[in-house]
Amino acid sequence: MKRKWTPYADLVITNAKIYTVDLTIPEIQNGNYDFTIIQNGFVAVKDGKIIGVGEGLDKSFIGEETIVNDVKGKTVIPGLMDSHMHAMFAAMDLANVPLKDCTSLDQMVSLLKERASSVASDKWIKGTAFNELQFTDGKKPTKEILDSISTTNPIFVKRTCCHVIVANSKALELAGVTKNSPNPDGGIIGHDANGELDGWLYENSAMDLIEKVFPPLSEDELVSSIEQIGKYMNSVGLTSVIDCNMTWDCMRSYLEALKQNKLTYRDNMMFYLDKAVGDIPYHLNRIYEMACVTGFGNDMLKMNGIKVTLDGIPATGTAYMRKNYMHMPETRGYTTITPEEMTQVCEYAAKYNWQVGVHTIGDACMDVCLEAFEKGGLVKDNLKNRNYLIHAVFPHEDMLPKFKKMNVPVTLQPTIMGTMGEESLLDEVNKELNQPAGWYFKNGIICGGSTDFPVVDCNPFVGMSKAVTRLHLDGKVHGAEHRISAKQALIMWTMNSAYFSNDEEKLGSIEVGKLADLVVIDQPILEIDGEKIADTKVLETYLSGKKVYEKK
Incomplete structure (x- = not known):
């Protein structure tokens, strides 16, 4: 029997320090990071949305059936969002031997x-x-x-790089x-x-020679894996992710997980332009034929865009750099497809309303991609399609005109600074520049928070800490001028990340009318030392006002 509708809230969280992140994207681009902080407040939720937020407690929201949660002064933040990861890959890896x-x-x-x-x-x-x-x-x-x-x-x-x-x-x-x-x-x-x-x-086309003969998981196994990895991601405060390199089996399994109510995070799927599957003409035809384009789906599961892996990583000399590597002086890397092919992909994406996210680690690779965005006709539609660079860890001042002209955002993975150890392979300039969140904020470029999970752990608080401190695996701080504040770090994993899935009107902040994705944490991350942010523990996680995690 369905519960009778009442005008009262389903859930009211009280006695909370609330970091609302109530900013617009233009405000963030213009350097305003001063969102509202409520010292002792409440959040009221009904039918999955926030219907009230403010100081003290407005008892008019509370009826006989309202769940009232007194968090006793703990901090409440918006549900956290990872703008680039491989949640399905992480789920599938649960059965493998962990070597990290x-x-x-x-x-x-x-x-x-x-x-x-x-x-x-x-x-x-x-x-x-x-x-x-x-x-x-x-x-x-x-x-x-x-x-x-x-x-x-x-x-x-x-x-660990998955390359x-x-x-x-x-x-x-x-x-x-x-x-x-x-x-x-x-x-x-x-x-x-x-x-x-x-x-x-x-790289993928070579790795796939092995992986295509590796026994695949069944749909039931994939659904179970999605459920398991969701429990972990909820435990670190994640409520929404952009999930890259999706195969048809992965997409079908996500739909089945949603039908079975086993999906506890919002999954934004990136269809993968995989060279192991076919050449560029083959993929152009797929782009043309697919009816489920960017935005198709619902608030829990939707198609986000096309993912292209344009180059590799520094450790193996496969990221496409402007200069040759110190540890591999015979090469400066390469692109997996030609600049002309990348432009073709952008042309088709613009014509058929696809968003494009491109793996670009090397600075020369960034040059190729920005040029392709421009030549491919993505300039006039970029505010709508939000084509973006993934990683983009070595930007240069001469790239700024294209970034500004096309409003190109980037999604960074600061956690990598403390885990990969690639600083020893980089020249002094790139060692200081690597993962420069501060550079992007300073220049008004939307910079999303992400982890590339399972490349590194998806705990957003570790990423925030690294973006604030820039403490690397070698124990040193590199590129101190590219540090950001704790407020900016929280913005990276909330409003800025919502931008990449076209969700900033629904998610990313604690405001009336938005979906009630909320996280209760054990310490006020804006008031503590940057290194200690990494130790933050999630006490409760809510998805559309429904509790999906509680620390035991």
Whole structure:
């Protein structure tokens, strides 16, 4: 039996310090970060939306059935939003061997051996998130190292960046990869000094040679994984994400999770222009044929745009830079598709009303993408389509005219400064410039907060802390002039991130009329030392006024 409608709130949160983030996007671009802070206030929620917010307590919102939650002076913030991640990938990785905490090759091998000893001799073994840059022994995995674990189990491990995998002989055999196999378009098959396979496969088209023969999860398994990863993301305050590199199976599984009421975060799906699946003419035809374009869906699940991976990462020399690398002086990286192809994608996106988000780590790659945005006809429609750069970690002053002309936003991942260890591979200029949130704020460019999860942990408070302190993995502060305030950091994961999913009128702040995505945290993050922001604990998370997480 349905509950009778009443004029009272369903939920009232009281006795709260409230960081409203009640700013507009133009205000933020013009340098106004002074949102309203309510020292002792309330938030009233009805039918999933905020119907009241203010100082003290307005008892007129409270009826017999209203849930009243006294948070006893704790801080309430808007539901947090990650503007670039791979939630589905993280969900799928739950069944794999976690390697992110390994500090040596031996430790990594030990974990893989442990898994091999517990499964059948022909079962696939996948490890995730290794990072040889944090190995204290200076070693890195190879085909031979993985062969020493098993020659009958196909084994492969994915680097933390998700741009490289290393496979053993059995996995390479099943994938049909030999030392004479040609490099796939946009990727590289690694070889040692003698021309033999070393097991390393760079970028998606090469990695997919292995991953396409890896046994896929069933739809039921994917739905279960979505439910599990949602519980974790809610526990760190996330209520909305932009989820990249979606396959058809992933999209269908998300729809099924929504039908089964197992989706506890708003998922904005990015259709992936994957070179492993087809060439650019093939993808242009897909863009033309797809009816579910940007904005199709509802507040819980919708199509957000097209994701393009235009270059790689600095650690492997695949990010496309203006200058050659110090650790790989023979190269400055490359783009996975040509500038002309990138322009074609932008032309089709503009014609058929798609938003485009492009992975651009190298500064030369940023040049290519900004040029493609301009040539591809995205200038006049950019305020609507909001085409943006993902990562964009090495901007230069000569790029500003294009950023300004086209109103191009960027989504950064400050957590990476404290986990990847790439500063040792960068020249002094780029070492100081890396992940410059302050540069973007100073120049009025919308800068979203994100993590690239599972590349690094999706906890937004760690990212906020790194953006405020710029403390890197080497224990040093690089680029102190690009620090931002705690207010700006909170804006990155709220209003600014809402902009990337065209949701700033619905989400990103605590204001009447907006969806009631709310997070109760244990400390006032605007009033504490920047490093301590990372220690923030979420006490409760609400999605449309419904509690989806409570700390036990």
